[in-house]
Amino acid sequence: MTEHTLLQMAYQAAEEKKAEDIVVLNMxxxxxxxxxxxxxxxNSDRQVQAIARELIEKSNEAGNEVKSVEGFDSARWILVDLxxxxxxVFHKDERSYYNLERLWREAPEMEI
Structure with missing residues (x-):
């Protein structure tokens, strides 16, 4: 699986679970x-977990090994390493606090 195919798969998995404000940064x-x-x-712990689960499931279906998952139980910020x-995947209340887009502002934003 190419990285661009993996990127599209991750974006679509998030969209399928109604993730909000999806941003892709080229790192x-x-x-x-x-x-x-x-x-x-x-918008909720359950939705955050559902988005992460979908990312994991779609990655596995595509034959891509998920390297690690962190923060799943707390569902405030789940990191899925593909x-x-x-x-x-942030809970809406946490996203503005960590503001990764600002932290990595030198990374160009991509359209998918």
Whole structure:
């Protein structure tokens, strides 16, 4: 699976679970963690977990190994490491506090 296919899959998985304010940052040359960040929000703990579950399920169905998942139980900020793509699924109340878009403001935003 190419990184662009993985990126599209992650974006669509978030969309399918009605994630809000989905942003994709191109991290190539900026971070060693991943080439792309997908950042999105859910309105409740259950929705945040549902978005993360969908990301994991779609990744597994595509034959892509999920490297790690952090924060699932608390459902405030779930990080799903898909390899070249890292998804950050925030509870809407936490997203503005951490403001990853500002933290990584040198990363260009991409349209999917």
């Amino acid at each position: 190539e040359g900026i971070s060693l963690l991943a080439d792309y960040f997908v950042i999105c929000s859910g 390899g070249d793509v890292v998804a950050h």
